[in-house]
Amino acid sequence: MKNIVIVYGSTTGNTERVAGLIKDELGEAQVINVADVDNAVVKAADLVLFGTSTWGYGDLQDDFADYIESIDADLVGGKDVAVFGCGDSASFPDVFCQGVTEVMDAVQQAGGKLIVEELRVDGDVDDNLDAISAFANSLK
């Protein structure tokens, strides 16, 4: 069985909830708050999912902002990776889910392999359940 690790940063719980929904769909996976993550666990994974919301004006979620420097070749080089996150396109059309883009850039620069299209959850999580399910299934 694949060792899957989901590392999320979430301020008001939306990205945390999405992480849990993805895990439910995948079955086996470890879900870890980025504020508490042990990189040895990330290194040991066959597949890593990074999730972050976007705050300020196109900024990474605070805990993920503290972590992004850790995304280097030693951590994710050659590894299968997928990225997801929450944002609000109605209020922030020009920087909608910019945090997701930033994490994808970091993964690519570090030599990680983005194996599926990213998931950008727009607004209420409950309005995105089909897209979340499709994203999780694309990883199977």
Ligand SMILES: Cc1cc2nc3c(=O)[nH]c(=O)nc-3n(C[C@H](O)[C@H](O)[C@H](O)COP(=O)(O)O)c2cc1C
């Ligand atoms: C003050 C504030 C700033 C925000 N800035 C952005 C932004 O720049 N881009 C975006 O897509 N969403 C933005 N959002 C929306 C949040 O990303 C969205 O509410 C998200 O679901 C929060 O996820 P979390 O609970 O996992 O942190 C902002 C929301 C607030 C309240």
